[in-house]
Amino acid sequence: xxxxxxxxxxxxxxxxxxxxxxxxxxxxxxxxxxxxxxxxxxxxxxxxxxxxxxxxxxxxxxxxxxxxxxxxxxxxxxxxxxxxxxxxxxxxxxxxxxxxxxxxxxxxxxxxxxxxxxxxxxxxxxxxxxxxxxxxxxxxxxxxxxxxxxxxxxxxxxxxxxxxxxxxxxxxxxxxxxxxxxxxxxxxxxxxxxxxxxxxxxxxxxxxxxxxxxxxxxxxxxxxxxxxxxxxxxxxxxx
Numbered sequence: 001x002x003x004x005x006x007x008x009x010x011x012x013x014x015x016x017x018x019x020x021x022x023x024x025x026x027x028x029x030x031x032x033x034x035x036x037x038x039x040x041x042x043x044x045x046x047x048x049x050x051x052x053x054x055x056x057x058x059x060x061x062x063x064x065x066x067x068x069x070x071x072x073x074x075x076x077x078x079x080x081x082x083x084x085x086x087x088x089x090x091x092x093x094x095x096x097x098x099x100x101x102x103x104x105x106x107x108x109x110x111x112x113x114x115x116x117x118x119x120x121x122x123x124x125x126x127x128x129x130x131x132x133x134x135x136x137x138x139x140x141x142x143x144x145x146x147x148x149x150x151x152x153x154x155x156x157x158x159x160x161x162x163x164x165x166x167x168x169x170x171x172x173x174x175x176x177x178x179x180x181x182x183x184x185x186x187x188x189x190x191x192x193x194x195x196x197x198x199x200x201x202x203x204x205x206x207x208x209x210x211x212x213x214x215x216x217x218x219x220x221x222x223x224x225x226x227x228x229x230x231x232x233x234x235x236x237x238x239x
Contacts, residue, residue, distance in 0.1 A: 020060040023047070023057055024060075026051075027042070027047075029136060032136065032174060033174065034171065034174050034178075038084050038171075039080055039083055040080060041079070062079055069082055084172065092165075092169065096215060096218075097211075099150070100146070100214055101208055102158060103158050104208065105153075106150075106154060106155060107153045107207070108199045108201075108202055108206075109204050110154055111199065111200060111201075111202045112199050113152040113153070114152075115148055115152035116200055119152065119199070122141055122144040123196060125140075130189055133183060139173050139174060142173070143170075146162060147159055150162045152199065172222060179221055179224070191213075195210050195211075
């Protein structure tokens with residue numbers, strides 16, 4: 001049977017599902033870790049050879065990544081790693097800052113709403129990732145920490161929207177960590193610890209102050225990075 005025909009033969013549903021998950025997980029990790037930079041081509045044939053499987057689970061994995069905004073299908077039907085829209089950062093930062101504030105305040109108002117142990121667990125994972133200088137694990141743990149705080153606020157809409165914002169900003173956060181050569185200062189672990197303390201104490205005003213400061217230092221660091229090194233990322237994006 002010709003190779004291209006064999007590649008498009010349907011696979012058993014269970015095997016195809018696990019294959020799709022494997023491709024999705026691997027490509028998502030590579031994209032978020034910037035191993036696959038913005039603008040990188042994602043050719044189905046090459047990916048099929050890389051993973052040693054038919055093109056069907058490759059397509060399904062790419063569709064999942066597209067729904068997350070991590071890959072883009074061009075008019076010529078080629079697929080690439082989505083570019084980072086640096087021009088769109090100001091409104092993104094505005095929304096991010098708002099969500100830091102409203103979720104941390106809400107969680108403090110409810111004194112954690114029964115979520116304190118989960119919040120602490122994510123904080124322990126974040127602290128361990130910082131020590132290990134594991135940027136990917138830092139990004140994951142940071143997301144789960146703040147989403148847990150959003151859930152503790154008692155508003156499911158906040159949790160879903162904040163989770164989506166944090167997902168959209170994963171590569172921005174990766175650039176942010178790279179400004180420290182992945183040696184994230186201890187102060188960022190300590191800021192999380194202070195957030196936990198004020199939430200548990202029910203100090204809404206202080207929770208708001210911490211959220212503003214936490215968002216501001218992230219925004220400032222990324223703005224400094226873009227102002228200093230903009231030419232390099234733009235060259236990647238426009239290739």
